[in-house]
Amino acid sequence: xxxxxxxxxxxxxxxxxxxxxxxxxxxxxVVAGGxxxxxxxxxxxxxxxxxxxxGLDYIRxxxxxCTIGATTTMAALEASPVIRGLAGxxxxxxxxxxxxxxxxxxxxxxxxxxNGSPAADAATVLLALEAEIVVAHQxxxxxxxxxxxxxxxxxxxxxxxxxxxxxxxxxxxxxxWSFHKLGRTEVDISLVNVAxxxxxxxxxxxxxxxxxxGAVANSPIRAVNAExxxxxxxxxxxxxxxICDEVAREVTPITDVRASAEYRRTMxxxxxxxxxxxxxxxxxxxx
Numbered sequence: 586x587x588x589x590x591x592x593x594x595x596x597x598x599x600x601x602x603x604x605x606x607x608x609x610x611x612x613x614x615v616v617a618g619g620x621x622x623x624x625x626x627x628x629x630x631x632x633x634x635x636x637x638x639x640g641l642d643y644i645r646x647x648x649x650x651c652t653i654g655a656t657t658t659m660a661a662l663e664a665s666p667v668i669r670g671l672a673g674x675x676x677x678x679x680x681x682x683x684x685x686x687x688x689x690x691x692x693x694x695x696x697x698x699x700n701g702s703p704a705a706d707a708a709t710v711l712l713a714l715e716a717e718i719v720v721a722h723q724x725x726x727x728x729x730x731x732x733x734x735x736x737x738x739x740x741x742x743x744x745x746x747x748x749x750x751x752x753x754x755x756x757x758x759x760x761x762w763s764f765h766k767l768g769r770t771e772v773d774i775s776l777v778n779v780a781x782x783x784x785x786x787x788x789x790x791x792x793x794x795x796x797x798x799g800a801v802a803n804s805p806i807r808a809v810n811a812e813x814x815x816x817x818x819x820x821x822x823x824x825x826x827x828i829c830d831e832v833a834r835e836v837t838p839i840t841d842v843r844a845s846a847e848y849r850r851t852m853x854x855x856x857x858x859x860x861x862x863x864x865x866x867x868x869x870x871x872x
Contacts, residue, residue, distance in 0.1 A: 613630075675780060785865070
């Protein structure tokens with residue numbers, strides 16, 4: 586698997602990790618849990634840089650922001666009281682859906698995002714929560730939207746750089762959240778996943794709604810047209826169907842060995858409806 590690797594490093598700081606990455610001339614790869622790098626088994630890798638001792642394993646809430654270090658594991662997110670108390674525990678729920686217990690004990694949030702998979706459960710939730718990533722370069726650190734990580738800016742954003750932190754703005758009170766995942770088995774990657782947030786006013790009109798989906802495009806996406814369509818309207822079964830119709834138009838799924846594009850598009854409707862109904866039920870809205 587890594588028979589051509591010449592050196593393994595374990596830097597004690599982000600600065601040292603960046604220096605090693607720079608001197609690797611494109612042949613160095615950063616690892617933490619290693620669950621993605623091991624599967625990829627890229628034969629061009631000559632140097633591995635383990636950043637688990639670089640001080641990036643933390644979960645902190647300060648003011649209106651929750652920050653998560655890049656080497657924080659999925660298991661730590663799943664168990665954290667801070668994450669369980671954030672947005673109805675939606676990120677903890679998504680972390681708990683990321684593979685087996687063994688994988689969750691090793692896989693890290695930063696690694697999950699760096700891998701760039703459109704099926705990453707945590708990424709879908711973080712999009713819905715409007716999270717930012719903090720990327721470290723040798724010249725300093727810069728915050729960027731998570732959406733930028735899944736855009737044409739990705740290559741430049743991560744060139745000789747590390748994701749060091751994820752910053753989540755604490756959602757305003759009154760919103761309710763839901764996460765749904767469909768996989769072939771309990772520990773398989775998503776065929777479709779949906780993260781939704783909803784807040785209604787006293788007359789059951791939509792104050793805001795957020796809908797993010799994974800594994801149905803070349804990156805996790807926000808269903809912005811569906812969100813716009815719902816704003817200000819009375820939340821009822823008719824609106825739910827309209828939202829689901831718009832979601833089905835916004836996604837661009839593919840056919841692969843796991844599922845057909847048609848099946849994925851259909852399940853986008855199903856999971857979005859379930860998520861929105863669950864959000865509404867948690868507000869006390871009866872449909």
